[in-house]
Every structure is written in C-alpha cells, then in structure tokens.
Amino acid sequence: MQYISTRGSAPVLDFGGAMMTGLARDGGLYVPEHLPSFSKDEIAAMAGLSYEEIAFRVMRPFIGETFSDDEFKGLIAAAYQGFEHAARAPLKQLAPNHFLLELFHGPTLAFKDFAMQLIGQMMQAALAKSGKRITIVGATSGDTGSAAIEAFRGLSNVDVFILFPHGRVSEVQRRQMTTPSESNVHALALDGDFDDCQARLKDMFNHFEFRDAVGLAGVNSINWARVLAQVVYYFSSAVSLGAPHRTIDFTVPTGNFGDIYAGHIARSMGLTIGKLVIATNQNDILHRTLETGVYETRGVAPSMSPSMDIQVSSNFERLLFDVLDREGAAVADLMNDLKTTGKFTVPQGALEALRAGFASGRASEEETLATIGATLKASAELICPHGAVAVRVAEAHLGENPMVTLATAHPAKFPDAVEKASGIRPALPPRMADLFERPERVTRVPNDLAALEALVLETTGHNV
Numbered sequence: 001m002q003y004i005s006t007r008g009s010a011p012v013l014d015f016g017g018a019m020m021t022g023l024a025r026d027g028g029l030y031v032p033e034h035l036p037s038f039s040k041d042e043i044a045a046m047a048g049l050s051y052e053e054i055a056f057r058v059m060r061p062f063i064g065e066t067f068s069d070d071e072f073k074g075l076i077a078a079a080y081q082g083f084e085h086a087a088r089a090p091l092k093q094l095a096p097n098h099f100l101l102e103l104f105h106g107p108t109l110a111f112k113d114f115a116m117q118l119i120g121q122m123m124q125a126a127l128a129k130s131g132k133r134i135t136i137v138g139a140t141s142g143d144t145g146s147a148a149i150e151a152f153r154g155l156s157n158v159d160v161f162i163l164f165p166h167g168r169v170s171e172v173q174r175r176q177m178t179t180p181s182e183s184n185v186h187a188l189a190l191d192g193d194f195d196d197c198q199a200r201l202k203d204m205f206n207h208f209e210f211r212d213a214v215g216l217a218g219v220n221s222i223n224w225a226r227v228l229a230q231v232v233y234y235f236s237s238a239v240s241l242g243a244p245h246r247t248i249d250f251t252v253p254t255g256n257f258g259d260i261y262a263g264h265i266a267r268s269m270g271l272t273i274g275k276l277v278i279a280t281n282q283n284d285i286l287h288r289t290l291e292t293g294v295y296e297t298r299g300v301a302p303s304m305s306p307s308m309d310i311q312v313s314s315n316f317e318r319l320l321f322d323v324l325d326r327e328g329a330a331v332a333d334l335m336n337d338l339k340t341t342g343k344f345t346v347p348q349g350a351l352e353a354l355r356a357g358f359a360s361g362r363a364s365e366e367e368t369l370a371t372i373g374a375t376l377k378a379s380a381e382l383i384c385p386h387g388a389v390a391v392r393v394a395e396a397h398l399g400e401n402p403m404v405t406l407a408t409a410h411p412a413k414f415p416d417a418v419e420k421a422s423g424i425r426p427a428l429p430p431r432m433a434d435l436f437e438r439p440e441r442v443t444r445v446p447n448d449l450a451a452l453e454a455l456v457l458e459t460t461g462h463n464v
C-alpha cells in the first residue's frame, strides 16, 4: 500500500513513512493510492467479532509491511485494553430507528482515544526499530491534546507540545492537558483560536529546516493513521445493526472533518452506509459549503461545544481530492485560493458529488441545550454538547435506515453546559476525581511562528 499527497507533488510513502511524516512536504495530506474493498461476505463475517478483531481485519490491508500480523494484533490489543467498556464502542438506543455510538470510554473520555492509543503503540514500535527521537507538536480545540498527552507521556524518545487556544477549552479539558507531571509533556496556551493553533502547526511542518532539525511528527488527523483507526467503529457499529444486509446512516459532529471522513472511507471500502450527515455548531462552514458551494471562513465564534469551534477544516481537503477525481494540482489551486482570499468555490461536478454523498445541518446554542434536556427525558441518556449538536441534526435526517449518531465525548468533560441543560452535573470517573486538585503546568504563548519554534528548539535542545 502506497500513500500519496492530496496536492500531488510530495514523495510517495509506505504506511510507516506516512504515519511518521504527518503533513506531506507539498503541504497536502497523505491518502492511500488505492482503497482496499471488502465483499459483502467479508463484511458479514465481522458480525459477532470483538472490536479488536474487527480493527485488525479493517486496518490490515492499509499497513503493508510496516508491522507483521502478530505484531499488529499485539499493538491493537495494547491500544484498547485500557478502555472501560468491554464493547469499546457500545451502541445505545435513543428511539426505534436512532442509535447513539458511545465513543468516550477510553482513557481521556473522547473519541480521540480510539486512534491516539493505537498511534501511540504504533509509533513506539516504529521508534524502537529506528532508534530515532521525535518531537510531536499537536493543535487542539480540547480533546486531541489530552489524548495525545495520554498516549505519549513519560516516553524518553518523544517530546510532546500541545497548542490549545487560551480560554477556549473547557476547564476539564484544560486540566487534562496541564496536570500531567511528566517532563516530556508541554502544554502551550496560545493567544488565538484553534485555527491559529492548527495554522502555526502547519507552518512548522512547512518550514523544512525546523521540521528536520527537531524530527517533527504530527498526531492530529493530518496523520492518515488517525483517520484509519476511526474507520473501524463505522464497521463495528454498522455490522452490529445488520450491515451489509441493511444500509445504515450516520450523523457525525464535525469540526476538522476527520471523523466523518473516516465514514466516507468505510463507505468507499464497501460498507453499506447510506447518508453521512455533517452536524455543525454555529461554526457552520461545512454546512454552508454544502448549501452554497462556497467554502468561506468567517472567524471562529466560541460555543458550548468548543472542540468543534473550527473554520479551517483540515480533512475536507482529503474529500475534495476524491471529488476532484484525485487531481492534486486542482486541490493545490483551491487551497491556494483559501490561503490568499479566505475562500474557494467548489467546482460544479465536485459539488454534485459532495451533495450525493453527504447531507448537513447546524444546531444553534439554544437547540444544543434543548437537545441535551430532551434526550435525557426521552431516553435517559446524558449527552455532551457535541453529541447534542449531532442528535439534533440527526433528528432532522431520520428516514427508513437505522441512524447512528456519534457521541464523541463524555458529558463530564463539559459539566457547566450539561448542568445548565439538564440540572445534572455529570461526575468524572473515580480515577480522575482529584483532577481539580492537581497542580497545573502551562506556558502562555503568542500566535507567532518564530516564538513557538524558538520555544520548541530550546526545550528539546535542537538547533536549526
């Protein structure tokens, strides 16, 4: 399996290379050159298997020679052993034809653990073979950061720097990033929004001297391995609801477009997914794009679902690559328009392809609050504001097929919003009960590339 860049002019890499490289050197994102596909029989045979076994079958064709079968099985087992639910990603029923996929039973209480725990295992195995040392820099709107820290804390050959927008994550999210005491963990509160954090991260990748000097690696969903691990729960949930003999719709709370893009990959591999519904909060650039054909940034408005407060939605580039017939030059032109003018127009044929595969909707702050309360009343499920955005949008798209809505974070990560909506203050699990007493360690940083690079160089002892 070879990996190519969405902008068409970066070196072609194998799985291990793409995983350790992060952003392609032409500024694009790595994707498989060809997607493997499964027959109906192969998908039907996944029914009743453990999450780990489905994960192995779904991901194995993408891994190539990077890991042997036994090694890869061991990495998968190690990745999911710390999850607190035997099913890993259990389904709950909200209404006769509407199901909630709970993705928050991992160590940091968000769906990011599914991919990050596995990447942590895979990167450690790769580093043990190469003897290299790496510097991970991640950008987070709240959940990727703690998941990355959890996966890499305490390792002697990895430094982890996490950029989060100062004052724009929940207190639980912030403390999850600022309270780990391991010296290889560095939480950086940036003066800006998530888009600024992600832009500076990409600037670092595009500054080759810096990137090579520190051995820069990325664990955001720019990393293909992140997307790949998220494909698995589309298979596990759809099969448990009757796929491939039934078609299943999914609604996904969306920000950086990694999670729903994983659904697109699952569908492209033969899984019988009907609609993929993009659910956005008031930062609704993706919903507007589907409606108007124009992708236009308008600045981020803070919301009660802060992890989705994103305007520059990184993985949308991967989908564009597909609907532009995998023409890297065409993607590069649109991305250049975005950089220089803050917008681009999706060509007509590509827009039709987008609309054929995706629906979309938006939930306001009031609708989000109301949905938390209504869901609790109707089905005794306490959901977080991100899940609530998705439930609200899903309810407008219910049809004949079973609908699966992704619950991407535990309600206890957003206690203020959940209490306001439901009157219930959700408790953190006992292992995190002292989170608010642990000392915090955080560095306030400006939205400035040179200053950030200087800090990383000084901390890691590298020179450019």
Ligand SMILES: Cc1ncc(COP(=O)(O)O)c(C=O)c1O
Pocket (backbone or CB within 6 Å): 110, 111, 142, 143, 144, 221, 253, 254, 255, 256, 257, 258, 259, 260, 307, 308, 386, 408, 409
């Ligand atoms: C809780 C939660 N829900 C939804 C999202 C959106 O996911 P994606 O960025 O993959 O679209 C995020 C952040 O990524 C998140 O942390």
Ligand SMILES: N[C@@H](CCOP(=O)(O)O)C(=O)O
Pocket (backbone or CB within 6 Å): 139, 140, 141, 142, 143, 144, 145, 219, 220, 221, 222, 255, 256, 258, 307, 308, 314
């Ligand atoms: N919502 C994310 C934003 C970063 O997304 P990623 O999937 O690219 O890592 C977060 O919680 O940090």
